[in-house]
Amino acid sequence: MDKRKIIIDTDPGQDDAVAILLALGSPEEIEVLGITAVAGNVPLSLTESNARRVCELAGRPDVKVFAGCDRPMGRPLVTAEHVHGETGLNGPVLPDPTMPLQEQHGVDFIIDTLRAEASGTVTLCPLGPLTNIATAFEKAPDVVEKVQEIVLMGGAYFEVGNITPAAEFNIYVDPQAADIVFKSGVPIVVMPLDVTHKALVTPARNDAFRNIGNRVGIAVAEMTDFFERFDKEKYGSDGAPLHDPCVTAYLIRPELFKGRHINVEIETQSELTMGMTVADWWGVTDRPANATFMGDVDSDGFFALIAERIARL
Numbered sequence: 001m002d003k004r005k006i007i008i009d010t011d012p013g014q015d016d017a018v019a020i021l022l023a024l025g026s027p028e029e030i031e032v033l034g035i036t037a038v039a040g041n042v043p044l045s046l047t048e049s050n051a052r053r054v055c056e057l058a059g060r061p062d063v064k065v066f067a068g069c070d071r072p073m074g075r076p077l078v079t080a081e082h083v084h085g086e087t088g089l090n091g092p093v094l095p096d097p098t099m100p101l102q103e104q105h106g107v108d109f110i111i112d113t114l115r116a117e118a119s120g121t122v123t124l125c126p127l128g129p130l131t132n133i134a135t136a137f138e139k140a141p142d143v144v145e146k147v148q149e150i151v152l153m154g155g156a157y158f159e160v161g162n163i164t165p166a167a168e169f170n171i172y173v174d175p176q177a178a179d180i181v182f183k184s185g186v187p188i189v190v191m192p193l194d195v196t197h198k199a200l201v202t203p204a205r206n207d208a209f210r211n212i213g214n215r216v217g218i219a220v221a222e223m224t225d226f227f228e229r230f231d232k233e234k235y236g237s238d239g240a241p242l243h244d245p246c247v248t249a250y251l252i253r254p255e256l257f258k259g260r261h262i263n264v265e266i267e268t269q270s271e272l273t274m275g276m277t278v279a280d281w282w283g284v285t286d287r288p289a290n291a292t293f294m295g296d297v298d299s300d301g302f303f304a305l306i307a308e309r310i311a312r313l
Helices: 014-024 044-057 106-116 131-139 141-146 169-173 175-182 203-212 215-235 245-252 299-310
Strands: 004-010 030-037 065-067 122-126 147-153 188-191 257-262 264-266 277-279 291-297
Touching: 004 014, 004 106, 014 030, 014 044, 014 215, 014 245, 014 299, 030 044, 030 106, 030 245, 044 065, 044 215, 065 106, 106 122, 106 131, 106 141, 122 131, 122 245, 131 141, 131 175, 141 147, 147 245, 169 175, 175 264, 188 245, 188 257, 203 215, 203 299, 215 299, 245 257, 245 291, 245 299
Parallel strands: 004 030, 004 122, 030 065, 122 147, 147 188, 188 291
Antiparallel strands: 257 291, 264 277
C-alpha cells in the first residue's frame, strides 16, 4: 500500500491526541504534512497548544502545526470541557509546548498544500468540527477536486446523538460546514459513533497502554483514565470510546472496518435535530451515495494496532 499523505485537522481532545500519536507512530503508512487546529472540544487557543503538546510528547517537534478557525461558520461555538476537562487534555501533566505555532492560517495551509501536491495524493483527516475544511473549500473551490479522500470522525445513525438527542458533537458544532463537506463530491469515509462506541478502552486495554512503559503509553493511559469517567457514567459502558483514532487506524488497516456506501445528508434547519447525520443506511431514498459510512470495527485488532505504534514513540 502506498504511503498516505495526510493533513490532520483537529481539536485535541484526548482521543484526538491518540489519533495523532497513532499517525506519528506509523511513518511507513502515513506522512503527516501538517496539523491544523480548529475550535471544538475546547477553544482554538487550547486546541493549537494541545496539538503541539502531543507532537512534543511523540518526539516530533518538526511537525508543522497551524491555527485555523476559532468559531463555526454560522453559529456560536459549543465546547465540551465537561468531557475533556478545562484544558481539553486533562489527565497527564504535559508541559507547555516549546515548538512554534506556524504563522500561516490553517485554512491557507490546507489550500496551499492541496495546490502544491499532485492531484489526488492528499487525504484530509478531520477529527473535529469541519469548519477549516469547509472554509478552505469555500475560499478556494479549485482545491476540492484535488483531494484524494476525506476520512473523518463524526456523525451517528443507530447510536443517534451524544451532544443532543439527534446529533453527534463534531457535526453539531458546525452543521453548515459539515453540509458543505458532504455535498463537495470528494470521496468521504465516515467514522460515526456507530463504530467508535464499539472501540472501548476497557481496563485491560488501558493497562496494556500503561504497561508499554514509555512516556507516550503512560500518558495515553492517563488520558483515557480521565476521559472514561464521563462515558462510563453516561452510557454505563466498560470504558471510553476512542473515537478519533478510528480515522488513522483506517488509513493503516482499512480491513479493520466494515460499512456501506450510502447517502448522508446533514440537517441544518431544525433546532430539534440540528446537526443530525441523516444516513440512508437501508437505501430507502433515491439520493445518490456520497459517503462510506462505517458500522463495525474489529476492536481487538484496533487496540493491538494502537499499542504497537505507541510502543514505537
